[in-house]
Amino acid sequence: MTDATGRPDTGERQPSFREMRASGVSKSYGATVALEHADIALRAGEVHALLGENGAGKSTLVRIFTGAVIPDRGAMQLHGETYAPRSILEARQREVATAFQELSLVPNLTVAQNFLLPSLARPGRPLISARQVIARGAEILERHGLRRIDPAARVGDLPLAERQRIEIARAIENAGRVLILDEPTASLAETDWLFEQIGKARARGVAILYISHRLAEVREICTAATVLRNGRSIGTVGLGDASDGDIFEMMVGHRVEHTRRPARVAGMASAPRLAAADLAGHGLRGVSFQLGEGEILGVAALEGQGQRGLFRVLAGLETPTGGVIRVDGKATAYRTPRAALRCGSGISYLPEERKTEGILAGLSAATNVVLPFLPRVGRAGLIGRRDEEKAALPAAQNVALSPRYLGFAIGDLSGGNQQKALMARTLATGARTLLLFDPTRGVDVGTKESIYAAIRAFAEGGGSVLFYSSELPEIVQLADRCLVLYGGQVFGELEGADIAEQKLVAAMIGHGTRPPAGHASVSSAGPVHAVAESAR
């Protein structure tokens, strides 16, 4: 906590007041208590972590700070003055800004337009100068080390990781006093850029609230952490003094046992359940692999190495331009996820973007779970009021989703419970091969454990799993075998005890036994460091 040196001198503010303080803040929606009682103090120039399981009230607290939600009770102070924003603009005027987890960028506008929303025109001028908007956008990008992004590009055309960086850059741009980063690394494979930007903001004397499920990251960048559990702030700890176990205990309320990947040899005797040969197109440049019965095959890669294309091709969402997919030993060419599901023993896909590709927000969790086998749920084609919940129950139990959530609209559940429901749906399809794209993205420790358990149980039962994860510890814990993608090709393949973070990192950045076709020089020292850090 001695890191506030080098902040610019702002004489009129007393250092002791240079903080954001919230005490006894609470918010309920009808009978649902989203946040019961939260106390937190963010000091200028300090990076403060907010930890808690999904549904603990983190998002609500963030929204209260941002002015998007008005608390029922409690008081907030900013630099010694009362702080009670009633809108996002009001919060922004007080120099409090947030990079939202779900990204608040408008897809049909350009990067530059998004930066300047809602006032693009210069003060006093009614009309917007397109050239000036681009120029100002370029300036902001430049300031945040994102010069490679075209300010005139439509945000919707950019990859998720770049959108996340833009969201963060915009928040930093608007945050003179308090910067809130809600899961800033959810779509970033490396933290290098982010930590550099955080360092710069900290040097300016900005108080930073950092929300992440990745404890390694939190330990690297934060000095103190406040833990929320069930809507209450349990306490604030200095990260130097608390062990991971202590923090997990505060978050979950009990100790989390560290599960290790059981040394299991997959039965490769029979024909592989899913085999790909020389898949090309959609970022792939000749990917071949085999997935056996009862096997968990991990995919590790830096962002944008073709993993997205691989999963989308295998799921039937995209048609490959070359190569063969074999299911149960038979060459097939399905073109829709529905066909993939009906192909041989079935392939089921858990998509990357929960909000847009996964959930049907207005429907109940139960409906979301039973969707794949809806025709089997009802009687004589009619579905009774409780039929769906009854049918969803076994699947929900597989992923430890509490039955009481089944009746709720899935859009109202926390991210972790949404993900559990989606996982339950993927399992409930009855497919024997699962394609899981980042199955624990942005979920808490407890949910992760449930999802891991479900994946393991599925594989024990003879199911095959292909999963990509942006978190290396996850691959180390789960995978029997691991493919490393680089530049759209399988760059390395690790098995059993060889799946260790160091080896994965080396392969992911293109170092290793097999030289990649022609572009080994791309990697620089940066990503090596970054991945090694995030892998810790």
Place this chain on the structure above:
Amino acid sequence: MSDIATTSGGAAPSAAPSAARSGPAPRHRLWRLTQGAGLILGLYVLLYALYAYQQPRALDAYAIAALMNNTAPLALAAAGQTLVVLSRGFDLSIAGVISLCNVVLAVYPLEGPGGALLSMLLCLAIGGAVGAVNGWLVAYLRLQSIAATLATMIICQGIALVILNAPGGYVSEWIADELTGRLWGAVPVSGLAVAAVVGLWLLVRRTDYGVALYAIGADEPAAALSGVNVRRTRFITFVGAGMLYGLAGLMLSAQTATGNPNSGTPLLLLSFAAVALGGTSLSGGRGGLFASVVGAATLTLLQKVLFSSGVSSFYTGLFQGVVLIVAVVFSGLLTRIGERK
């Protein structure tokens, strides 16, 4: 930092994966065509050439003015509808506002240029007031736009029937003559009115409101979190759209010179057809007002062409529907080819 500075992502060959991922995929020229009014403008020119081939007098100033007069009410109505559609809404009150303005002008004719000006202000006020009610219901009370505007449409049509329960009345001579006439014997006044609206739109598009309109149409929660005042934007949109319907009612009255409590009804669905024909996405956030105006002009011109080809007017609707489907499919096809690059 490990950032590799490339000029702008799009041009970079796929040699370096970490560089190629930053920019958007390069857009094909065809894709760009579908973004503006290019496609529909091309269709219009083609159709006009056909019309001119059939009717050599189609290029006379008189014929052009007549066509403009026929086009203006639908074009203005479609322009208003476009605003609401861009904000991800539907506005059914269009039929009510136009009928109401029409009967008011037919029952209370105000003579002379001063009277015409007053009449125009009256139409704008009627449209603006109905739009304000719509905006209040949709933006502040969060009613669904179809439900809210359906209600106001029914109310307006009811009022129109109270004012004039059967076709009749007459619109002031000045309006009927001057608004359908030509300036300096060449420039149709109705065309000028539409051009003025398009010109105004080109300015509005470049304001903060214009950007906010597209933003809330594409992703309302994101726009709200970006600081856009969603409610105010939506409210302004309905008011602006209502005023355009008022203008459409004025131009329709000038053209028919008489009152009819149901005069706005045919324009309701045609306005959506014009919007769709212009390539504006009915799910909001994509498209433009000018394209809808050209879409409206195309629908009107199609009627003329069919008429001059000797096709019975009973078939007009059938042809309009087919053209609509073909145009939407074609534009979708171009978009897909373009996005595949």
